[in-house]
Structure formats: structure tokens, C-alpha cells
Amino acid sequence: MSRITYREALRQGLREALARDPRVFLMGEDVGRYGGTFAVSKGLLDEFGEQRIRDTPLSELGFVAAGVGAALGGMRPIVEVMTVNFSLLALDPLMNTAAALRHMSGGQFSVPLVVRMTTGAGRQLAAQHSHSLEGWFAHIPGLKILAPATLEDARGMLWPALQDPDLVLLFEQGALYNQEGELDESEVVDIRSARVRREGRDLTLIAYGGTLGKALAAAEQLAGEGVSAEVIDLRVLRPLDDATLMASVRKTRRALVVDEGWRSGSLAAEIIARIVEQAFYDLDAPPARVCSAEVPMPYAKHLEDAALPQVPAIVAAAKGLLGLA
Amino acid sequence: MSRITYREALRQGLREALARDPRVFLMGEDVGRYGGTFAVSKGLLDEFGEQRIRDTPLSELGFVAAGVGAALGGMRPIVEVMTVNFSLLALDPLMNTAAALRHMSGGQFSVPLVVRMTTGAGRQLAAQHSHSLEGWFAHIPGLKILAPATLEDARGMLWPALQDPDLVLLFEQGALYNQEGELDESEVVDIRSARVRREGRDLTLIAYGGTLGKALAAAEQLAGEGVSAEVIDLRVLRPLDDATLMASVRKTRRALVVDEGWRSGSLAAEIIARIVEQAFYDLDAPPARVCSAEVPMPYAKHLEDAALPQVPAIVAAAKGLLGLA
Amino acid sequence: MTNTPVSYPPEFARQLLRDMLRIRRLEERAAELYGEAKIRGFLHLYIGEEAVAVGVLHALNADDAVVATYREHGHALLCGVPMGAIMAEMYGKQEGCSRGRGGSMHLFDAGTRFFGGNAIVAGGIPLAVGLALAERMQGGRRVTACFFGEGALAEGAAAEALNLAALWQLPVLFCCENNYYAMGTALARSQAQTDLCAKVQAFKVPARSVDGMDVVAVHEATRAAVEAVRASGGPQFLEFRTYRFRAHSMFDPELYRDKAEVEAWKTRGPIHTYSARLKAQELLDEAGFLALEAEAVAEVEAAVAFAEAGTLEPVETLMNDVYTPEPQP
Amino acid sequence: MTNTPVSYPPEFARQLLRDMLRIRRLEERAAELYGEAKIRGFLHLYIGEEAVAVGVLHALNADDAVVATYREHGHALLCGVPMGAIMAEMYGKQEGCSRGRGGSMHLFDAGTRFFGGNAIVAGGIPLAVGLALAERMQGGRRVTACFFGEGALAEGAAAEALNLAALWQLPVLFCCENNYYAMGTALARSQAQTDLCAKVQAFKVPARSVDGMDVVAVHEATRAAVEAVRASGGPQFLEFRTYRFRAHSMFDPELYRDKAEVEAWKTRGPIHTYSARLKAQELLDEAGFLALEAEAVAEVEAAVAFAEAGTLEPVETLMNDVYTPEPQP
Numbered sequence A, B: 001m002s003r004i005t006y007r008e009a010l011r012q013g014l015r016e017a018l019a020r021d022p023r024v025f026l027m028g029e030d031v032g033r034y035g036g037t038f039a040v041s042k043g044l045l046d047e048f049g050e051q052r053i054r055d056t057p058l059s060e061l062g063f064v065a066a067g068v069g070a071a072l073g074g075m076r077p078i079v080e081v082m083t084v085n086f087s088l089l090a091l092d093p094l095m096n097t098a099a100a101l102r103h104m105s106g107g108q109f110s111v112p113l114v115v116r117m118t119t120g121a122g123r124q125l126a127a128q129h130s131h132s133l134e135g136w137f138a139h140i141p142g143l144k145i146l147a148p149a150t151l152e153d154a155r156g157m158l159w160p161a162l163q164d165p166d167l168v169l170l171f172e173q174g175a176l177y178n179q180e181g182e183l184d185e186s187e188v189v190d191i192r193s194a195r196v197r198r199e200g201r202d203l204t205l206i207a208y209g210g211t212l213g214k215a216l217a218a219a220e221q222l223a224g225e226g227v228s229a230e231v232i233d234l235r236v237l238r239p240l241d242d243a244t245l246m247a248s249v250r251k252t253r254r255a256l257v258v259d260e261g262w263r264s265g266s267l268a269a270e271i272i273a274r275i276v277e278q279a280f281y282d283l284d285a286p287p288a289r290v291c292s293a294e295v296p297m298p299y300a301k302h303l304e305d306a307a308l309p310q311v312p313a314i315v316a317a318a319k320g321l322l323g324l325a
Numbered sequence C, D: 001m002t003n004t005p006v007s008y009p010p011e012f013a014r015q016l017l018r019d020m021l022r023i024r025r026l027e028e029r030a031a032e033l034y035g036e037a038k039i040r041g042f043l044h045l046y047i048g049e050e051a052v053a054v055g056v057l058h059a060l061n062a063d064d065a066v067v068a069t070y071r072e073h074g075h076a077l078l079c080g081v082p083m084g085a086i087m088a089e090m091y092g093k094q095e096g097c098s099r100g101r102g103g104s105m106h107l108f109d110a111g112t113r114f115f116g117g118n119a120i121v122a123g124g125i126p127l128a129v130g131l132a133l134a135e136r137m138q139g140g141r142r143v144t145a146c147f148f149g150e151g152a153l154a155e156g157a158a159a160e161a162l163n164l165a166a167l168w169q170l171p172v173l174f175c176c177e178n179n180y181y182a183m184g185t186a187l188a189r190s191q192a193q194t195d196l197c198a199k200v201q202a203f204k205v206p207a208r209s210v211d212g213m214d215v216v217a218v219h220e221a222t223r224a225a226v227e228a229v230r231a232s233g234g235p236q237f238l239e240f241r242t243y244r245f246r247a248h249s250m251f252d253p254e255l256y257r258d259k260a261e262v263e264a265w266k267t268r269g270p271i272h273t274y275s276a277r278l279k280a281q282e283l284l285d286e287a288g289f290l291a292l293e294a295e296a297v298a299e300v301e302a303a304v305a306f307a308e309a310g311t312l313e314p315v316e317t318l319m320n321d322v323y324t325p326e327p328q329p
């Protein structure tokens, strides 16, 4: 075990991948000389050189599409889109090309590309820098979506993502970069399964990325009030690990999804739909969700806090599900 | 009543709007000289001239953003993005700017822009020309989404959309352009409500745009088998008209959503989540959905048919809900 | 230009004509089959522009990569995709080069490094830049040729890609098929800068304009440009001035251009002007021409027969290849 | 250039200095307040570049439209947004010019036609083109000025917008603040074409390069360009060569540039060089300079007091203005 931040864990993952496979390279805005906008790639330029740590021009569409091409050409590119907000400029190569290519070519071309981006709010960056769109991206067939919430996943998801023959989007939670803890070096990280992060009996809290910590805090608080909450970390947003979800929900008979995405059309809605489809008759109460308010994220701290899922709202919703409101 | 196609109804709506308000103009690729890619705007260039029927360069991001600016500058632009597939190039001005602007400016700037686009599959146009993304767009706060499925809506939704002070996306169903019928000139078209298109007792079929006709056909077939299906046309995908939906579901106690979007993260998921949240204890069965297969749309007709929601699947799912399977 | 002698070995000189004829006959037949509803979706014909694909692709090596558009039957064919596989693809048969899932706009062939078949205008341009980046990083000498229309140059994607290629000095050959219209929009009505080479040179990509109706001019210019790419490692841009004789797609009523303009360009048609030159130089006689014609027609008919005999992918495999299957242990 | 005489009326000559000082002192104070955690989020300072906003905005009419970036405190101020409203915005108070919802990157003011405050690089450029289109279609004579950095010129959005403005001959003044870096990426490392005017002229937008450290040069060039826009109706592009003396934002460790380079540019600082010229021409004496300084500081302190005294928007109105409220009957 070593003490480390989420940022450093991500950097370790990058460094290991670059060291392990000469086909791997990192490209994006300010990943090199600047040291990474959020300092994730700091030091890598010195270590791996300009060929493999490539600063790009401000051209999100261009360099994401070039990443697709480079993947087709035999490399294993990691493209950093500085934040998910700017990925709206690069949706065409992601959805229209990379995600569709293998199927529409009759199985001829896979796109072994990893796109990393920072997601989420909580740092007063306002409407154009605070989206949580990872759940929205999870609508798109042909791609896989990862949301590391723990140090182990921050370090360990990149390598299996690079081994995956298809496009993988890896969403780093901006609010977690400075989070520090003990890294369990022995944990084996897969990119297929959800994980039970806390066992419980009375209800299942389903969270991922930035909401996992809040769900765990809520579970702790609920425990103090005699409620035993199980907490599931989705980890992989597409494809969803239904088996783990349903096993838990069948056991607890109650589910609450905690999702930083805007409520309507959230990943939480999809999870509720699946629970209803697969476990309706095992439910003791309607599955519920705590999501972000449907508002462009405001700058002012108190408004931003009000717009995001918070522990008290999770606790209240959980108690509501149990008729303890 | 007059006999008319969906395409002609759309054109009537455009012509009326252009005639009524000098601030209205239409811009997009090939709306003018070519006569409109799908011939919707045919003849309008001759009638209204080059200033108001503006052919644009191939620059989706540029001309959509210019539409936002022109709306801010006092015009009432109608921007045509040829098909929703290309709107992936223009998401930044739509989500990061237009949808957020009023809120993030503290209420100073509204964006009275209407963006029209063709959506949907069914014409063997394959993976890059067949998306149904209107439900996906419905995730975005700050915009309104319309899906005309009838001739009356095709003609009548544009004018109230132009009266709306905010960004409105209007999705035309490509597979309906040639659909012909009697236009009821007396119908008053709003852009707020869902409509019951067929009354029924045993279950509620919820559809919109390209799936409305299929839901109605399924209801007809079900009637022959003694099942009375109510059919709701959502019409407005954001904000959803919960009241109409819940009134029907509370009555029939069973709901089936028919949605051309890919299943995971579909609008259907959101509707199921809402039904569960608002009417759980009134349900006799879990709400269900018939969606598109999660696959980039194939070209071959039989595969495209297999990937899309079809009447037999709707009928089967409806019977399943009623335990008649 | 059209009167300069053809100084190629007779075999190769005829090969250029043969290949233009193969594309022409293939597409004429495809148009008929569209009329018979054997082919559906969008069908974009290259008729009139054949000299470009033929002249360019004969200047590339077999292992160079090619990225094309939705108007790519000719490019696929010249890359080596069998005509039968192209026709079967348009029929939606699993014997097609994309298993019938792509159709006319999405021909692909991994074996010949033919990367499609891209139906998003300008979408292939940054993709080609990425292929070239991979080549550069792996120390290879292969060129990536990327075809697109003049309309695509208005897209931001094109600007970003040109800059990247020039900045990183990547081995891309940009082949702009300037047929003067993007659907119904004339170049001068969509781009303030109609001198495309001037536009591109401002991005620091060397650029040259070529008579795209003259297969020899196309071939010579491309050979020089490919040599320059291989020598410098950096990009080159060629503008081929050409014209499509047919509508944009099968739905186009062609309201936007004069019949007279079309007729004027037809007099410069790449096939008849070139075959006239070959005959004038006695590299070909009428019998030889008819033999090439017959050969092309036979190939087309064989392709149709192949497509007709083809089978449909079972519906059960619809979901295959959304993701790459796991390697079996 | 810096030695050419300042031939403005004394009042106006001093106004230019006063406004540069106002921006400078405002931002220095904002940086302090960031250190005290009164201001949060991203904060991008304009320190070193003040001559550009001041020189340009004094050449515009009050009713001309202005579109700026996330580095826009100075532009907002010069457009007429009260300093208190700017400071309160950065404090997140509802007395701020965007009710505290926007913060430093999203200053807006409908009254002065200040259209933000855009935090997507290049996002404002096609928006400005649209504003100009609306102006043209309504027969107005107002200009739309659009500010952006040199880094933004690599974005496809910029290319599309330049083409549209030139094609439709729209009254936009493109003001490129070339401070040679986009975050940590030097111009030459991100654009193959470093001659920005050459790049832009290739889009058929007339372009001129200006010493952005000299407020007089900026002002004169802008006056000429604005006149050209009003006369021709078409766009103009100005490249202002300038430099930011501070980090990109409050998080930037500045690893990418030499201290010596920064120091060299600082000797050309727009405020001290201009005030020296004013003094040399006896348009200003030391007492006059100190008075302007004192005035600026007083305005800043009043703004801070205003922001401190400001109130928070009630959480209850969080959802207001996601949509425009219906008019009350």
C-alpha cells in the first residue's frame, strides 16, 4: 500500500502503459510542455519525449479523428480531451466513425483507441466547464465507458482499456484529482464489472465516479440511523453489469441511483428501467434517483452545491424508500 | 381538409412563417438552389429570395452557431441541419452556448432559434445517416424538442416554435416525408402537450415521430385480438408532458414505450423511470419498451428492419404485458 | 494538355483506359439497378470524374492507404476490391465487401488498406492524418491518400486536418476532387476563396492544381506529389478540376446548373478524349477499344451475377461486430 | 512606433491610460482575492494585454456588439459594465453582471451589447458572425467586434466562421489577441502557419498585423478597420501582437516559457511605455499619473466593497432562466 492521490494514480497508469507498449502514445492539448491541464501527465514529456507525449493544437475534432486513424494504423493512442465539455466538438469522429466502423465494415476494422477526459462539476467552473456527460455517452453502441472512482481504478483501468480492441472512453472525475488515499497495489482491475463497495441489507445505493464517495458517506450516515445500505460502484457505464446490479437489488428489494448527470435522460433512468424490466416483482418500493438539477451549472458555490447530488439528499431519498421519511 | 404529404405540410409551415414575420429566415445546406435535400424547401427560394433562403457552405458548426448569433441579434432564424447525423458537428453551439446562455447570463439573453433536422432510419441509408437522436438531445436543459408525427404537427409546430423565446429543435422523420393524408386545417397545434391519438383501456402505448404510426397499427391489430390499447403521441420530447402520460397509465395500469432510439439510455428509459416514480402503485405490470437494437444501422433492408421497432414486436410486447404471450 | 503525347508503355496506357471504362460501366449498371430497386439508399455516381481515381491510384503502391468518400466505387475498385464484392455490397448481400451492412457509401477492404467509404463530408480527412501519423511513428514509408470534394474544404474538420498534417509533417496526399458543386451549391457560392490551392497553401501544405479530366495529367501530377511525400515525409495537396456528369445522387433534380454547362464539360469527358489520344498515337485501334469495352461489360455482368447469387446475412448475426469478439482461448 | 507622437486631445490621450490602469488594477486585485478564496473557478488575467481592449473598444461606438472570451474582464469594463458588477460576478453575488451564475469566464451585459464571456475557445467567432448577419439583414450599420486568441485560429470553428464572414460580406471585426501561447502551447508548436494574417487573408478576409503593446497603434489600426467594415460592409481582421505577463490561469505553473522571455516583453509593457510617452510630450505629469492611479485604485476598492456587500441569489431561484419565463397576461 502506498499513499497517493487520484491524479498520481492516473499518472502511474499512464506511465506504466507508455513503458509497457511502444505503440502507446498520449496526445492532447497541453499534455506535454504545460504538464497537463490538471497536471495528470506532468513529467511524462521528459520521460517519454515529444513523439509519445504530443501537444496538439486546439482542434478537438481533428486530433480525436486523428486518434481514430492512428488506432487503425496500428498504434494504441491515448487521446486526452481536456474536459468532456470540449468533446462536444469531437462527437462526429467518435459516434459516426469510431463507434460504427467495425460493424459497418462487416467486422474488418476495430478501433483500439482510448479517449480520456475530465468530467464533472464541483469546482465552480460554471456552465461551459461542468458537464457530466459520461452517462449520456453511454447511449452509443460500439463504445465502452469507464468511470474510475477509486485509486485502484484510476491507476488500473487504463491498461485493460488499451488491451481492448474497441474504442474506450475513460472519464476522470475532476473533483477527485486531489483526493488522497492508500493504493492497494494487489487489486486486480477489470473493465467489465460493477463492484459492491459496501455490503448492506436494506437498500442498494448505485453510484459511480463522482457520486461514489457521496453514496458511501450517505451509507455511513444511514448506518448510524440503523439503515444498512449496500453501495454499488458501477465502474463501467457501458456495457452495464446487470448481473451485479440485479443480485443486489433482489437482495435489498430497494434501489436508489445517485448520478451527477442531469435527471431527464440520465444514466439513472436507464438503470431504473433495467431494474423494472428485470426485477420488478422483487421490489418493495419504486426505484428512485438523486441526480443533478436540470440547469446549466451555475458559478456561485451555494448554487452549484444546490444543483449537485449531495449526501443529505441521498440520505433523505434512501429513508423515503424505506418509509422512514 | 386537403390531401397533402408530410413534406408539403412542412413546406406550408415554412412558407407561412416566412410570410408572416420578416425576421424569419431559413438557412442550411442546399435549402435554396437545390430545392432542399428532401425537397421540403422546394420553391421557397423563388418565393422569398436569397436573403431569406440562404444556402450555406458545408460548415455545420459555423452556421448553427451563426444561427444562435443571428437569433441574439434580433432575427428569428430557422436553421436546417440536413440530418441529425451531421448535428454531431454542431453540438457545441447548441449545448455549450445556446442552451446555457439565458441561465448563465443571469436571464439577460434568450436564443429564439429553431433548428430543424431530419431524423430516423428506414431508408437504407446505413450507419452514418440513420441515427434517431432526438431522445438523446432531450437530455439537455435549456432547449425544447419537438417531434411532429402528424400532418397537422408537421405544418403547425413551426410557428409556435418560432414564437418561443428559447432554442427549439424540430425533428422531422425522414421516413414520413412521402406519407400522405388529409390535413385537418382546423386543428390548433400547441407545443406543450402530448396527445391521446387513440383511446383504450387495457394498456398505454407511448410513441412519437416515426413510431407513432407503428403504435397505431399495433393498436389496430390488438383491437382485433380483443385488446384495447390507448396510444399517446408524445409530440414534445422536452419538456415531457407527464400529466397526460400519467393520466393514461393510471387508467390502463400498463405502459409500453415505442422508441426508435437505441435502447440503453433511450427516451423510453426516461419515460419508464417517470412512470415508476409517479405511478408505481397504480401499475399492474412493469412498464416495458420496444426500441431499436443497439447497433449502427445496417444498410441491408432485412437487417435494418430487424434493428428497428416493428409492429409485431409491439404487439408481442403488449400481449406480454397483459399476460397473453 | 490534352494534346501532349501519351508516353507510357502501350500496356499501361491501355490499362488507364481500361480502368476508366470499368468504373464507368460499373456505375452505369448500378444506376440501372437502382431503377430496378435492386440497389437502395443513397447512390452517388462518379461518372465524369474517372480520370482522377484512375490516375491517382495507379501512382500509389499496393500497400499505401486510401481513404475515400461516399462517391467511392471507383476508388474501391482501383484499390483492388473485386467488382463482385462491390456490387454485392450495393445489393446488401453478405458477399459484399462490407457484408452488406455498408452499402454504396460504405465500401471497405482491410486487405487492400481501403479505409472506406466515409459518408460524413470531410470526416475522412483527419482520419487520414491519423493513419499517416501511425505510419510515421512506426517508421514506415507508406503514403495515405485521402479523397474528398471541394465542398469538404469548407468544413472545420478539413482546416484542422490540414494544419495537423503540415505541423507534424505527415505523409498524406490530399486529393481534392473539385467538381465545382457540393450537391447543389456551387463553389463560388460556398467559399469566399475559390482558389483552393491558395487556401491550402496558407496552411503550409504544398498544393497544385491539375486538369482532372486528363488521366495523364492526373497520373503525372500524382506521381510527382507521391514522390514529394515520400521524400519529404510531409503532406501534398492536389486539386483535380473535374465535373460530375450525373446528378449528385439518385434524388437530385439538378435544378442548380445549366444543361449547357454539363454539355460543355462532357465534351472534355475523360474517357473519350483519352481514347481519342490513344488512337491518334496508334496505341489503340477501334477493335482494341471494343475489346476493352467488352471486357468491362463482361466484368460488370459477372459482378451482377455474383451479387444476384449472393446471400443475405442471417438476422441472427445482426449484433455481431458491434464490438470485436473476444479472442477464443 | 512607440516613439511616434501621441496626437490625441489631452483628455482622450489620458483616457486611454486611465482605462489601461483600471483594467490592470482590477485584475491585480482579483488575483489577490483569488488567493483569499473570495474568487474561485478559473480566473484568466489580461495583464500585459490591456492596450488591445482599450485601443479597440475606444474605436467602437456604444451600440456596436462585442463578443469576447474567458479573458474578458477588461473588455467588459471598457464596454461599460460597472466594475462593481464585474467584481460582484467574480464573487458569485447576484449583484454581478450575470447574477453570480457566470463567474469570471461568463461576464455578460445586454445593455451594452456585451455578448460575453465565452469559455469555449473559438466558440464566440461564429456567434459574432451570426450577430453581424442579423445586423446586415436588418439594415443596421453596427459592427460586431470579436476577440479571441491566436490559439483559437487552429479550431475548425474559426475557419468556418472566417469563410462565412467573407462569403456573405458581413460586418465583423475579428480581433485576434496573439499572445503567442495557448495555455502552454507556443504558436509555432500548434500552427504550421505562424503568419496569422497570411492564413486569414487566404479566406479572403482583409488582415493586418498591429503592435498590440502600443495603445495608439491599436487604436489607429482599429479605427481604420472599423471604418473599412462600415464602408464595405465586409469583415476585417486585426492581429494584435501582445503578451500575457501572468500565468494562463491561476493553476498554471508556467513551465513552458523562459523567465527571460517574459521579462523582455515586460520592458514593452503597454502602461509604462505609454505613460512615458505622455510624460515626454507633457500630456501628463507625475502628479497627473498618480491621480489616475489613485482613481483606479479607488474604483477597484469601491468595486470590492460593492461585491463584499453583495448578496447571494436565493437557492430557490436556481431553476429560473433555464427557460425564458412566459409573459404574464
Ligand SMILES: Cc1ncc(C[n+]2csc(CCOP(=O)(O)OP(=O)(O)O)c2C)c(N)n1
Pocket: B029, B058, B060, B082, B086, B089, C071, C119, C120, C121, C122, C148, C149, C150, C151, C152, C153, C177, C179, C181, C182, C183
Ligand atoms: C457533414 C455532412 N454534411 C452534409 C452531408 C450531406 N452531403 C453529402 S455529399 C454533400 C456534398 C459534398 O460536396 P463535395 O465535398 O464537393 O463532394 P462531391 O459530392 O461533389 O463529390 C453533402 C452536402 C454529409 N454527408 N455530411
Ligand SMILES: Cc1ncc(C[n+]2csc(CCOP(=O)(O)OP(=O)(O)O)c2C)c(N)n1
Pocket: A029, A058, A060, A082, A086, A089, D071, D119, D120, D121, D122, D148, D149, D150, D151, D152, D153, D177, D179, D181, D182, D183, D248
Ligand atoms: C474548445 C476548447 N478547448 C480547450 C479549452 C481549454 N482552454 C482554455 S483557454 C485555452 C488556450 C487558448 O489560447 P488562445 O486562443 O491563444 O487564447 P489566450 O488564452 O492565449 O488568450 C485552452 C486550451 C477550451 N476552453 N475550449
Ligand SMILES: [Mg+2]
Pocket: C149, C150, C151, C177, C178, C179, C180, C181, C182, C183
Ligand atoms: Mg463537389
Ligand SMILES: [Mg+2]
Pocket: D149, D150, D151, D177, D178, D179, D180, D181, D182, D183
Ligand atoms: Mg494565446
